[in-house]
Amino acid sequence: MNRNDIINKREWREIFEALPVVQGFFGGDPDSHGINELLRNIAVYLEELLAHVDDGKPFVWYNLGFNSELIYALEGVQPITIELLGALHSLICNSRNTLDFIDRAQAAGVPADCCSADKLAIGAIHKGLYPPPACTVGINTPCDAQVLSTQVMAELGEAPFFPIDVPYYHNEETILHVAGQLKELIPFLEENTGRKMDIDRLREACELSNRTAENIWEWLDWRKQVPLTQSSKLVAFTLLLQILFIGSQKGVDITEGLLREARERTGRGERFFEERVRAIWYQDAVWTDLQIYDWFERELGLTVPVDVFGYYANEGVIDTSTPDTMLYGLARKLVNCHPMARQFRGDIDFYVKDFMHMLEAFNADCCIFAGHIACKHAWGGIGLFKEACRRADIPLLVFEFDMFDPRVTSYEDVYFEVERFVNEIVWPRKQRG
Amino acid sequence: MAEEILREVGRLIRGISNRHVDEWKAAGKPVIGYFCHYAPREVILAAGALPLRLRGAGSEDSSSGDAYLSGRLCTFVRHVMSLAIDGGYDFLDGEISLNSCDHVRRSADVFRKKTAIPFHGFLSVPRHPRASLYGYYLEELRKLLAGMEEHFGVKVGPDELRGAIRQINANRDRLRTINEMRADDRPKLTGAEALSIHIASQVMPPAAFVDLADRLIEALKARPGLDTSRGRLVMVGAELDEPAYLEAIESQGALVVADLLCFGARSVLGPLDENAADPLDEIGRAYFFSSSCARMIGDFPRRWQELKDLYEKVRGDGVIFERIVFCDPWGADLHNILHRIEQEKTFPVLSLTREYNIVPTGQVKTRIQAFLEKLEIARAQQAASGGER
Ligand code: SF4
Ligand code: SF4
Numbered sequence: 001m002n003r004n005d006i007i008n009k010r011e012w013r014e015i016f017e018a019l020p021v022v023q024g025f026f027g028g029d030p031d032s033h034g035i036n037e038l039l040r041n042i043a044v045y046l047e048e049l050l051a052h053v054d055d056g057k058p059f060v061w062y063n064l065g066f067n068s069e070l071i072y073a074l075e076g077v078q079p080i081t082i083e084l085l086g087a088l089h090s091l092i093c094n095s096r097n098t099l100d101f102i103d104r105a106q107a108a109g110v111p112a113d114c115c116s117a118d119k120l121a122i123g124a125i126h127k128g129l130y131p132p133p134a135c136t137v138g139i140n141t142p143c144d145a146q147v148l149s150t151q152v153m154a155e156l157g158e159a160p161f162f163p164i165d166v167p168y169y170h171n172e173e174t175i176l177h178v179a180g181q182l183k184e185l186i187p188f189l190e191e192n193t194g195r196k197m198d199i200d201r202l203r204e205a206c207e208l209s210n211r212t213a214e215n216i217w218e219w220l221d222w223r224k225q226v227p228l229t230q231s232s233k234l235v236a237f238t239l240l241l242q243i244l245f246i247g248s249q250k251g252v253d254i255t256e257g258l259l260r261e262a263r264e265r266t267g268r269g270e271r272f273f274e275e276r277v278r279a280i281w282y283q284d285a286v287w288t289d290l291q292i293y294d295w296f297e298r299e300l301g302l303t304v305p306v307d308v309f310g311y312y313a314n315e316g317v318i319d320t321s322t323p324d325t326m327l328y329g330l331a332r333k334l335v336n337c338h339p340m341a342r343q344f345r346g347d348i349d350f351y352v353k354d355f356m357h358m359l360e361a362f363n364a365d366c367c368i369f370a371g372h373i374a375c376k377h378a379w380g381g382i383g384l385f386k387e388a389c390r391r392a393d394i395p396l397l398v399f400e401f402d403m404f405d406p407r408v409t410s411y412e413d414v415y416f417e418v419e420r421f422v423n424e425i426v427w428p429r430k431q432r433g
Numbered sequence: 434m435a436e437e438i439l440r441e442v443g444r445l446i447r448g449i450s451n452r453h454v455d456e457w458k459a460a461g462k463p464v465i466g467y468f469c470h471y472a473p474r475e476v477i478l479a480a481g482a483l484p485l486r487l488r489g490a491g492s493e494d495s496s497s498g499d500a501y502l503s504g505r506l507c508t509f510v511r512h513v514m515s516l517a518i519d520g521g522y523d524f525l526d527g528e529i530s531l532n533s534c535d536h537v538r539r540s541a542d543v544f545r546k547k548t549a550i551p552f553h554g555f556l557s558v559p560r561h562p563r564a565s566l567y568g569y570y571l572e573e574l575r576k577l578l579a580g581m582e583e584h585f586g587v588k589v590g591p592d593e594l595r596g597a598i599r600q601i602n603a604n605r606d607r608l609r610t611i612n613e614m615r616a617d618d619r620p621k622l623t624g625a626e627a628l629s630i631h632i633a634s635q636v637m638p639p640a641a642f643v644d645l646a647d648r649l650i651e652a653l654k655a656r657p658g659l660d661t662s663r664g665r666l667v668m669v670g671a672e673l674d675e676p677a678y679l680e681a682i683e684s685q686g687a688l689v690v691a692d693l694l695c696f697g698a699r700s701v702l703g704p705l706d707e708n709a710a711d712p713l714d715e716i717g718r719a720y721f722f723s724s725s726c727a728r729m730i731g732d733f734p735r736r737w738q739e740l741k742d743l744y745e746k747v748r749g750d751g752v753i754f755e756r757i758v759f760c761d762p763w764g765a766d767l768h769n770i771l772h773r774i775e776q777e778k779t780f781p782v783l784s785l786t787r788e789y790n791i792v793p794t795g796q797v798k799t800r801i802q803a804f805l806e807k808l809e810i811a812r813a814q815q816a817a818s819g820g821e822r
Contacts, residue, residue, distance in 0.1 A: 109771035111756070111764040111786065122768070138730055140560040144535040144761040147560070150730045151765035155772060163731040165566055168532045168557040177569055184565060345532075348542040376506055376759060380539025383501030384546060 001131065003050040011085060011097050011129050018092040019043055031264060034234050037257025038241075041250040042088070049131070052078040058134035058193040061157055063149050064117070064239075065141035065341050066164070069209050069247030069330055070182065073202040074195040080130055081243045082153055086120025090287045090404060098288075098404050101127070110152070115145035115374035116404040122149060125156045133157050135192035137185065139164040142340035143377045162188045166335055168346050179324075179331035203320045205247035206329065210317040212246050213337070215255030217314045220306065222262035226363050227275035228303040229265040233293035234258065235310030236285035239339050242312070276301030277426045278364045282308055282355055284372035284403040289411055296415075300422045305362040311354070313337045348381040352388045359394065366395040366426045368418065372403045395429060397421040435652035438645065439626055446632045446674075448491040449516060450524060453637040457483045463526035463585055466550075468513075468540065469533040470700050470726065471558045475716045476574055478597040478639070479589045480581040482526065486635035486696070488674050489513045489789055492521075501543050502536070507757045508789035509672045510536040517548050527552030527584070529577065533728050534762055552584045560730050562722050571717040578713070594712035598705045600639035607646035608634060608701045614650070616690050616747040619658020624668065624689025625679035631697045632674050661688045664808045667744050668692040669770075670755035671727070671763040672789075681793040682753065685801045687808075691747040693740060694755075699724050727762035733769045740770075744780055750808045751781040753801075758786050781808060 006012050023039045026032050052059065057076045064083050071079035089097040101123025102116050108126050110119055124130065136157040138150030154161040164181050167174045186197050216238060223230070238258075245251040275297075281304045286292045296302040315336040318329025336342055343351045355367065367389060371379060382398065389396040399417045402408035445451040454464055463482040467474075477484035489495075489512025497518040498511035516522055517540075528550050530541030545553050554577045559566035578589055611630055614621040630649065634642050664687035668679070674696040679689050693699045702723045709715035724739060725732045744752065754770060756763040767784055774782055783804040785797065793801070 105768075109768040109784075111758075111767065113759050114761055114764045140730060144728075147534075147728060147730055148761045148765040148768075151727075151733055151762075152768050154731050155733060155769045161731045163561040163563075165559040165561055165569075167559070167569070168538065168555065180565070348539070371503075371505075373505060374759075374761075376761065377535040377539060379503035379505035380535055381542060382503045384542055 001056075002054050006050060006053055006131070009129055011089070011124070011127065014094055014097065015085070015088050015092065016046070018094065019046075022092055031261065033261040033264075034230070034254070034258035035237070037254045038237055041245060041254050044250060045244065049078055049080075052076075053131050058195070059131050060135055060137060060189065060193065061130065061133040061153060061159075062137040063121070063139060063146050063153060064243050065139040065146050065166075065334075065338065066137055067242055067246050067330070067334055067338060068244055069205045070185065070189065070202075072208075072247040073205040074189060074193055074197055075201060077134075077189075077193050077195055079244060080133070082121035082125060082130070082149065083117055084244065085124040085129055086117070086404065087240055087287075091290075093289060093291075095288060095406065099407070102405055110148070113374060114148055115372070116402050118145050118149035118152075120404055122152045122156075125153065133159045134194075135160045135162065135189065137162050137164065139166060139334070141166045141335070141338070142344035143375065145374060145376075160188070160192050166341065166345055170336070170346055170350055174335055175328065175332045178335055179327045182327045182331055199323055202323065202326055206318040206320045206326045208249060208252055209247045209330075209333070210320075212241070212251035212255050213312065213317060213333070215252070215259050216312045219255060219258045219262055220312065222259070222266060223305040224362050225266060226278070227271055228278070228305050229270050230262055231294065232297060232304040233290040235304060235307050236287070236290055237310075238312065239309040242338055273297045274301045275303050277366065277422050277430065278303050278305055278362065279366050279368045279426075280304075280306060280355060280358045280362065280364045281368050281370060283370045283375065283378050285309055286370065286401070286411075286414060287403045288406045292411060292415060296418060300419060301427075302418065302422050304368075305364065306358055308343060309339050311339055311358060313342055313354075344377050348384045351381055352385060355385075356388075356392065365430055366397070366421070368421070369396060369398045370403075370414075371398060371400050373400050373408060374402070395421070395426050435622075435649060435656045438649045438652055439629065441645070442626075442629045442633050442649075443676075445637060446490065446629055446676075449488050449521060450485075451636065453641050454483065454485060454524075457638055458524065464524065465527040465529060465552070465554075465581075466522060466525045467529040468537050469531045470695055471531055471533065471720055472529045472554075472556055473574065473716045473720050474635075475594060475597040475601050475705075476578055476713070477529070477581070478600060479593040480578065480585060481587050482581070482585065483638055484635075485525070486632075486674075487513050487522075487528070488632075488636070489516060490674065492516050492790060501547065502539060505759060506536045506539070507671075507759050509757055510540055512789050514540050514543055517544060517550075520549070523549050525550050527554060527581070529554035529556065531556045531558055533558065533726070534760070536760075552581070554580055560728065562725055562729055562732055567717065567721050570721045571714060574713060574717050591712050594716065595707055595709070598709070598712055598716065599707050602704050602707060603643045604634050604639050604646070605701050605704065607643060607650065608698070610650055611646070612691070612698050612701065614653055617658060618661070620661065620688060620690055621653040621656050621658060623659065623679070623683050624666070624692065625676040625683055627689075628673070628679055628692070628694070628697050629676045631700065632676070635696070635700070659688060661690065663687045664750045664805050665690045665748060666751055666753055667740070667747060667749045668694060668697075668753045668755065669740055670694060671757050671760050672696060673755055675790070675792070677792045678755075678787065681798060682801050685798060685805055687750075687801075687805050689753070690749070691743050693724070693736075693743060695726060699726075727766040733766060736766065737770070737773055741779060749780065750812070751783065751804065753804075754782055754784045756784070756786055758788060781811065
């Protein structure tokens with residue numbers, strides 16, 4: 001297998017062809033350091049991927065609840081999150097391929113009522129688009145949907161599979177339990193990739209991870225400012241960062257870009273729209289077309305300083321003094337910081353508490369619960385979540401859509417719901433004081 | 434008469450409670466509802482409480498459950514929670530929820546906040562049955578036990594646990610006999626009847642169940658065997674505690690001679706050691722490492738092998754897979770089962786997606802009919818080519 005076997009596949013070719021175009025488009029605004037760095041580093045990652053294929057080096061597949069540090073700590077091993085192609089096609093607005101992946105997964109027996117994020121992954125695997133893995137890692141966070149994608153990954157990956165269990169509770173035992181499994185994971189990875197885990201390399205990955213995390217925390221602080229001076233949609237990208245780039249220089253570069261942009265735009269007092277209303281976008285971003293956030297800003301004066309994908313809780317940096325402290329720190333990040341895994345795996349009180357914190361910290365006026373239809377844990381908490389918002393007197397919009405499949409709720413319908421909520425409820429209420 | 438005993442079974446499982454539960458309560462003893470097979474009944478029983486499997490039987494609509502859990506969750510859970518929110522489960526002295534799946538996990542929130550039930554236990558069951566994760570499960574059982582001891586003011590030692598093991602072993606022993614009788618060449622009972630008995634074993638005191646099952650087994654011996662010439666089916670899938678569903682399948686002429694259903698034969702573990710030095714560990718191991726549920730990730734190969742072995746053992750003609758709409762864990766197994774069938778050409782399968790509380794009607798029956806015809810044609814072709822069944 002060599003790079004041509006990848007590039008010649010239509011689904012990859014279209015990515016390689018579109019990336020420079022998208023880069024050119026955003027590069028038109030030289031101040032968009034965040035998105036420009038993201039796109040540049042995606043290109044770097046893809047080139048590394050091709051080089052790995054050429055060199056016959058090992059790949060490790062995993063699902064979106066996992067983070068990449070431990071893989072980067074193995075010399076010459078490349079991480080692949082199985083949602084990658086779906087996410088990239090969404091990013092370049094190529095819905096033909098995302099819908100193709102979804103349909104392919106359904107044709108193979110994945111029920112229509114299951115999550116489209118999993119179907120993107122499963123469809124891409126069925127089409128044989130990823131370089132075969134040396135082994136696969138599955139984690140049960142953030143939700144049951146990951147149980148689906150990991151089971152299918154284990155089945156179709158045809159490689160040894162290592163499951164990581166994350167318990168329900170938010171306590172010290174949970175972190176220790178996960179850290180213990182990361183310790184087991186290392187020999188598994190070593191055996192299946194044929195690479196030895198070097199402690200210095202692990203430390204380096206953890207240090208890069210820490211720098212990335214610190215940048216994000218600072219960047220999120222900039223987003224608390226009113227009015228928001230950077231684009232709302234940027235926040236949706238940070239999840240990809242945690243899953244694929246954290247623990248590498250790419251993560252640092254992307255976050256430095258985001259931070260620089262925030263600093264500069266705020267310093268210049270830039271405002272390309274009139275901010276009227278700030279919302280916490282709880283639940284899933286409109287991945288089918290992230291430009292919708294630009295439209296919200298310009299037409300409605302609605303900004304989204306943070307969403308559940310972009311919120312990265314500050315639960316402390318990784319202590320790099322010993323292998324055990326590093327595994328502990330990595331486990332803590334996986335369960336307490338990783339977006340969604342933090343809020344989605346436990347009881348509803350934690351989910352509500354995080355929302356209330358974001359609302360206050362980011363000076364938001366309301367909540368938009370964008371209910372991805374297959375997100376069972378979220379819908380399962382909706383009654384209690386509504387009650388909590390009502391008690392706290394927070395305007396709440398709840399609507400159903402599919403974050404990757406516009407056939408469920410059209411772009412226009414999503415816009416209509418949000419427009420009505422902002423113009424008829426939140427803005428008049430805000431004016432009344 | 435077997436028919437009479439089976440009618441009695443039908444009465445016991447018609448709703449979420451029955452006269453045995455009433456008698457237990459009248460004797461001043463607590464009843465604890467539990468959601469999932471991974472909450473060991475022995476542990477509840479050892480604490481002096483009657484373990485009662487939570488069900489949605491008798492729920493007429495799921496509107497209260499829908500209000501809290503939305504219409505996007507599995508209807509089994511929504512019906513159970515509708516009953517709970519509306520006070521139907523207020524007779525319980527406690528409930529035990531788990532992280533079995535997101536649906537059951539979210540019900541735990543609703544149980545705590547929207548019902549009058551005084552005791553709430555929770556088990557975080559590791560998602561994979563490997564040895565290194567077992568310690569976590571055992572610790573969870575210890576904490577659950579300690580919680581029950583404190584709440585109910587009881588002390589549970591090894592003797593109480595061994596006593597509970599003995600009682601549940603006796604139950605399982607009877608269920609194994611019944612499962613053998615249903616797998617005969619001419620089975621003594623239908624799949625729907627067998628499922629009813631399995632359900633009864635989970636909603637009544639073990640001693641009363643043993644009495645009932647012994648009478649039934651004796652009576653079945655005299656019953657003429659049933660014809661399976663239209664097809665011997667194996668059923669696999671998620672929560673199914675509605676014998677009427679199996680009745681509808683069997684009304685088309687085939688018999689469900691075995692199952693791997695959570696309310697059915699999958700809950701029948703092998704006998705546990707009644708004299709184990711550490712009985713809690715004995716219980717924990719039995720549940721954690723036994724026949725697994727689709728919520729266990731990376732364990733599909735074992736489930737697949739189990740299904741194939743069972744199919745062979747009972748000389749199946751086809752498999753029916755059932756799943757409640759919106760269930761992700763069983764959605765994954767459906768994909769994987771179809772994938773293996775395609776690779777290994779093992780057996781014909783019919784996949785049915787269902788809603789709780791809805792008995793198959795015309796369209797589903799037509800699909801079952803068509804499936805049975807397919808099986809018949811395959812058998813006829815095999816016979817014509819001199820192949821064996
Ligand atoms: S199907 Fe699985 S998760 Fe659901 S109750 Fe049964 S054992 Fe528990
Ligand atoms: S059927 Fe599926 S969704 Fe419903 S309770 Fe069982 S595992 Fe959960």
